[in-house]
Amino acid sequence: MKAARLRRVAARVGALFASLFIALTMAFALGRLSGDPTANILGPTAPPEQREALRQQLGLDRPLLTQYFDYITGVFTGNLGESLQFYQANTTLIFDRVPYTLQLVAAGMAIAIIIGVPLGVLAATREGTWWDRAASTVALLGQSIPVFWLGMMLVVLFAVKLGWLPAGQSGTPRHLILPSLTMSLYPMAHIARLTRASMSEALAEPFIDSARARGISRTRVVWRHAFKNALMPVLTIVVLQTGILLSGAVAVEYVYSWPGLGQLALQAIQFRDFPLVQAIVVFGAVVFVLLNLLVDVIHSVVDPRVR
């Protein structure tokens, strides 16, 4: 029993490392596939000698395999290179921005969960009714409205017309309201839909009838039994959505001039700062792998069958 469990854990960790490795390799390959960065950095009119000098400076003149090897060792020793535009270590740049993005993601996900989960449960327990249709419509809208459009509309309404909230930048909790609301919409819709599907599946299980037959109250049956069984897919999506937001809240951060990771990524792309782009991709991959590990841990805590 114990040995089997240990083997399972080892296999999971192995798989996570493998996916991390693939992600790192892809980040490297895509960086090279985008062409010679020196042309972009120096402009098309730069003399070849100057480009050659920059190539040497960046280490791009070395064989590809050496570059790859250096890059991988760098990642595992916490060295993600230096930015071409900021002349600073990429890790410093990233970790300066992470707290801002983290704030935004935490607030956004909190809103998404607080609205999305009850909405999904409501729809599932009142399947086929007006409530259900209303919740489904909200979810559909939430998943189809583009984030940048919603962001701009909220700015127009609350910042420009009503003047209640700041239109952008960070600093006070009031600055956080609009961007986190904007950010919450998509995950909220996703969570609501998934909760509904998962709950309605759980509510159709025979043990629900069985629990009701024993005289357990409906509220308890819904939350204690059905919800607990429906929780896993919802938790998974919450964690994965968090990962997506953490590594790429680009649109929201751009609309609200939020000094987070997404904005940094945008700046990096615009400046063809390929070491920084690569570093951000690597950071995202690491976050994803860690969050996946977290999902597994949660899974084993919540579901006795996985233990």
Add this chain to the structure above:
Amino acid sequence: MAEMLKRGSPAGAGRGPGIPEDVPVLAVDGLVVEHRNRTTGEVFRAVDGVCLRIGAGESAAVVGESGSGKTTLAMAATGLGPRSGGEIELLGHSLDAIGRRRLRELRREVQIVFQDPHGSLDSRQSVRSGLRELRGLQRERTAWIDDAGLLERVRLSPDLLDRYPHQLSGGQAQRVCIARALLMRPRLIVADEPTSGLDVSVQADVLELLREVRESTGAAMLMISHDLAVVRAVCDTAHVMRHGRVVESGPCETVFTSPADDYTRELLAAMPGGRWRARR
């Protein structure tokens, strides 16, 4: 064995406050259950004017092939399923006259054992925590026996208390379900195909257990089954259902050995367990 079961007999079973002995635990009168197909709008009558009475301590069976409305009847009769028409009196209370809260309280005295034992247990709940939840519903009513004693009564080792459903065999899971029913000291036990989800080797044991539980607690029983051998082992009376109607009712022996209705005869020939008729 019967002695052992009687020792821990739930005192006061079969007697609710202020309900006289002669009131039937379940009286179903002209029950109709209709399902409407949402897309075509067609109405299908799953139960069509069924009348049924089960007195205190009696055991009745509803038999019929699948799709004859047996389970729908049982679900409606306990207020768990939909009902389109007719009267149901559960433990002397008309289901029309009582609210949700009262119905929930009544349900504690009416326990159901389902066909799929694993399905009817919450996979996230250990045996012990499931029992604790039920005890929380009615502390005094369930205080008559401790967890270990309860498991012993359904002939399970107390070691199983910390197991989760997936760690139990089908027979063990069904015994846990029976234990959970027993804990509430029910006045009526509804058993919906209690053995058909089990291996043949444990069916007889579980059936025997149900019979002993019934005898030792004095609870009435409504058994839903398509298996004549099962019905015969546990029940006094039998109701034969076809297309939502009861086509024949009477004492088990009479119904099965000298059926009055053609359909019953047909059914007897086709049903599992029908072989025993040859021995009459």
